[in-house]
Amino acid sequence: MELKETLIDSKKVFQGSIITVKQERVVLVNGKEAGRDVVVHPGAVAVVAVTPENKIVLVRQYRHPVGEALLEIPAGKLDKGEDPDHCARRELEEETGYLAGRLKQLTAIYTTPGFCNEKITIYLATELAKTAQHLDDDEFLNREYCTFQEAQQMIADGRIHDAKSIVGLLMAASSCR
């Protein structure tokens, strides 16, 4: 079966500071019409950063939508027209105060393709050099460190449950083996 839906109508219903919401209509495989609510997102990057001492740099920050402070790999949204590689180096430096000597793309994921187009490009950063953390005005986070083994333990027992972080940490672990 050929899998394809054809857009026939699109109406912007919400414009936020980061996301836009569109109410769209599509024609399905069987010729019938259906509604699709779509959250449009600018895209993002996330970075598994490994220090010369083989420690992974993590950030803990409060995530208002889920009402919890989550342990995550450093990440951030793409500025308009920004190259993901540039964004990865920028966000890593801003959030953790590390410059990436080497940057390698691990994968790119769709976080929740049923209703949103957000794509996160995930990198492995090594040969880190220390500089200064410089957070946005409304950004508050604590930096933490762990080994690959500790990261895998925290994924297994549910202490890390952010999707991009689990993907990045597990793929980096097999890439670094």
Place this chain on the structure above:
Amino acid sequence: MELKETLIDSKKVFQGSIITVKQERVVLVNGKEAGRDVVVHPGAVAVVAVTPENKIVLVRQYRHPVGEALLEIPAGKLDKGEDPDHCARRELEEETGYLAGRLKQLTAIYTTPGFCNEKITIYLATELAKTAQHLDDDEFLNREYCTFQEAQQMIADGRIHDAKSIVGLLMAASSCR
């Protein structure tokens, strides 16, 4: 630093068939106020289903928001008040035509906690028994099979790039070792 934001205002700006969007205001750690656009989602489940022949059951379906047919593990949204275990068994049967003899929770992930509360509980289903696929009227998907080794290869080379599927497949692989 204690990481916490306090909600001071919430206004519903969009009510879709699945998602709701709220424009909220919070007080930050430093006492200042900030806006937060939040997508409210009912939550979902996803299932790594392994046949008696040690093949994983995947589904390929068109995802309108990203404009691609993606290869994913079977998944679906929670009905109102539905228990995630029940939802996992229901969605697995509907989408693939398999009954799960054993169901074990692998983890629960936040797909994109920066702007959305979606939580996906991910299961490993084994001791599968064949019954009949019965899709929703507007659901079209192709069933495919692969080994754990093939799944890991497809994750490594980017043929699988759906976040929940990567998390489920990598965690199931280490759980089944």
